[in-house]
Amino acid sequence: MLQRWPSFFLGFALSQDIKERHTALIKIFFILPLILYIVLYISNHVLETHFSLFLFQGISMLTLFTLILDKIKNIHLNAFLSFIGTISLESYITNEYVLRALTTFSWQINGYNINSGNWTLYLGGTIICIAISYIVNKISIKLNQLLQIN
Structure with a gap:
């Protein structure tokens, strides 16, 4: 459960920017977590660390999903x-x-x-x-x- 709370609060903190359609900020929340995910994934497999990747997966996927939904306009x-x-x-x-x-x-x-x-x-x-x-x-x-x- 504790792994999921940061992404909820991050989304809550970004809600005003999202409502005001600051898409540059939204894109950063796709790119940065994706880069962190890749770095930590490699670290987990090469250096045998045990970083949790859940937070970075969720933020990247949610941001991508949001950008797609923004284009659909249903x-x-x-x-x-x-x-x-x-x-x-x-x-x-x-x-x-x-x-x-x-x-x-x-x-x-x-x-x-x-x-x-x-x-x-x-x-x-x-x-x-x-x-x-x-x-x-x-x-x-x-x-x-x-x-x-x-």
Whole structure:
């Protein structure tokens, strides 16, 4: 989990630049992590170090995906991604903890495994996590509004 938090906070810190479409900055967040990934990958395999590459993979792939989506300009896809973006912190936390809790359930009905390849867990878990994230986001907005009034 700790490996994933820096990329979330980095994305949060860059959100204003992204909204203002500072694409030069966005491209840097593709190139620099990619270079770091290559250097650390070589280090892991040549010098037998044990650097985690997850952060650099995620930032590079997310930036590339963002640049591609920017060119597509699909209204429905953008609306869906905006919705997911509004619940991203809550979703991140629920994915980390709720999905882990769901793995402890038995996914068998009358001796038949309904979770072949973990697809039931992933699809059902995604829907459950989005629903919980949406509810928690709405509650946090209401709490923030109440706190600002007082």
